[in-house]
Amino acid sequence: MRQVRISGTGPPQVGQGDAPEPLLSAAGPFRSQETVRMTAHTRAALQALFVTLLWSTSWVLIKIGLDDIPALTFAGLRYVLAFLCLLPLAWRSGQLAALRRLPRADWRRLVVLGLLFLGLERLPAATTSLLFSFTTGVVALLGIPLLGERPTRGQWGGIAIYLMGALVYFYPVALPREQVVGLLIMLGGVLSNALSAVLGRDVNRAATLPALAVTVASMGVGAVVLLGAGIVTQGLPALDARGWLIIAWLAVVNTAFAFTLWNHTQRTLPAVETSIINNTMLIQIAVLAWAFLGEALNAREIGGLALAATGTLLVQLRRRA
Numbered sequence: 524m525r526q527v528r529i530s531g532t533g534p535p536q537v538g539q540g541d542a543p544e545p546l547l548s549a550a551g552p553f554r555s556q557e558t559v560r561m562t563a564h565t566r567a568a569l570q571a572l573f574v575t576l577l578w579s580t581s582w583v584l585i586k587i588g589l590d591d592i593p594a595l596t597f598a599g600l601r602y603v604l605a606f607l608c609l610l611p612l613a614w615r616s617g618q619l620a621a622l623r624r625l626p627r628a629d630w631r632r633l634v635v636l637g638l639l640f641l642g643l644e645r646l647p648a649a650t651t652s653l654l655f656s657f658t659t660g661v662v663a664l665l666g667i668p669l670l671g672e673r674p675t676r677g678q679w680g681g682i683a684i685y686l687m688g689a690l691v692y693f694y695p696v697a698l699p700r701e702q703v704v705g706l707l708i709m710l711g712g713v714l715s716n717a718l719s720a721v722l723g724r725d726v727n728r729a730a731t732l733p734a735l736a737v738t739v740a741s742m743g744v745g746a747v748v749l750l751g752a753g754i755v756t757q758g759l760p761a762l763d764a765r766g767w768l769i770i771a772w773l774a775v776v777n778t779a780f781a782f783t784l785w786n787h788t789q790r791t792l793p794a795v796e797t798s799i800i801n802n803t804m805l806i807q808i809a810v811l812a813w814a815f816l817g818e819a820l821n822a823r824e825i826g827g828l829a830l831a832a833t834g835t836l837l838v839q840l841r842r843r844a
Contacts, residue, residue, distance in 0.1 A: 567791035568839055570784055571800045577781045579807035581773055583815050588769045593757035597770070599750025604774035606746045609739045609783065618736040634744050652805060654713055656689035656831075659838075661717035662798040669721055670728075672793045677841020681834045682799065688830025689805060691823060720798045727789035734787035742782060799838045806832055 589597060613619050659682050666672040674682070726737055762770070789797055806828050812818040820828075 564791055564842075567788040568796065568800065571788040571792060571797060572803065574781045574785045574788070575801055575804050576807055577777045579804045579811055581777045582808050583811045584769050584773060586812075586816060588765055592760045592762070592766070593753060595749060596753030596757045596760060599746065599753040600770055601774045601778055602742055602746035603750050604771065605778035605782070606739065606742045608775050608779045609735065609742065613735055613739045616733075616735065618733050618739070634741075653689055653693040654710065655716060656686060656802055656805060658713050658716045658720070659685065659795060659798040659802055661713060662720045663795045665717055665721050666724070666794045670724060670794055672724075672795065674793075674795050674838075675841050678795060678838045681837030681839075681841060682795075683834070684837060685799060685802065685831045685834030688827045688832070688834060689802075690827070691830060692805070692809075692827030694823070694827075717798070720794045720801070723786065724789050724792075724794040724797060727786050730790060734790070735783050737786045738779075738783045742778075793842070796838060796842065799835050803832070803835055806835075 585592075585597075663674050663679070663682060666674075726732070727734065732740075760766075792800070809818075809820060809824065809828055813820050
């Protein structure tokens, strides 16, 4: 049956994204605007989860074929190739013209976003991953004054359960006194990662730029900084054909495509939900390492991952209606 579209009224709620107009079908009852909005939210959450799966496979691919490449140089090559892939698409679609018309204030936000995105380019180690698990709590606290997005009680409970799961998974974690400097650096990384989630949400929620344009601008900044720092401090590595093939895949699919889709989901998902989905990489990497690298999981680790997954699900289900 043909559906008749009825114009919706009222502005979209903060954190819920732009909702489609409600539909009235000749064969069925009236579909509420909230039902359609929840469908858009679920789609964005699944897309974000798919992006984190791509990022998690990056870790496995690096361990298989690129573990000896210096981290900064590898990240720089990956981002530069991704940027070069997206640049022609942005030019052909006319989105570069939109970038040229941006005020200086918006450009400053994109540059900062590009620099903060570098915090996502990290390899998990036990202490580092545990500390980065606390990013969601920081995002939730920052999102209240900076974005006006206040998590529900159920979401706070989900965050707490996730953190309990992370602590169980990594227990015991030793923090020697001589690693205090490194610990402070990692805490700075947690803060920058949280700011990246908040600023990314702010930039994409405004919808003044398409997701592709946001990705091109921020990734271009990050690519220049990473590759420049890598060449100066670590030099260019010698890669065989397999190494270049892996880097090309990571650049095109796991970086160019993934970051564009990630920016698109941030138009709909509140920052705290984006952050908790990003943290599911803890679960995904553990499962992928077990499946492809033969890294066993004991009962305590499985229980911790189950708690983390439960907390993540609660954050999505207990969102504000």
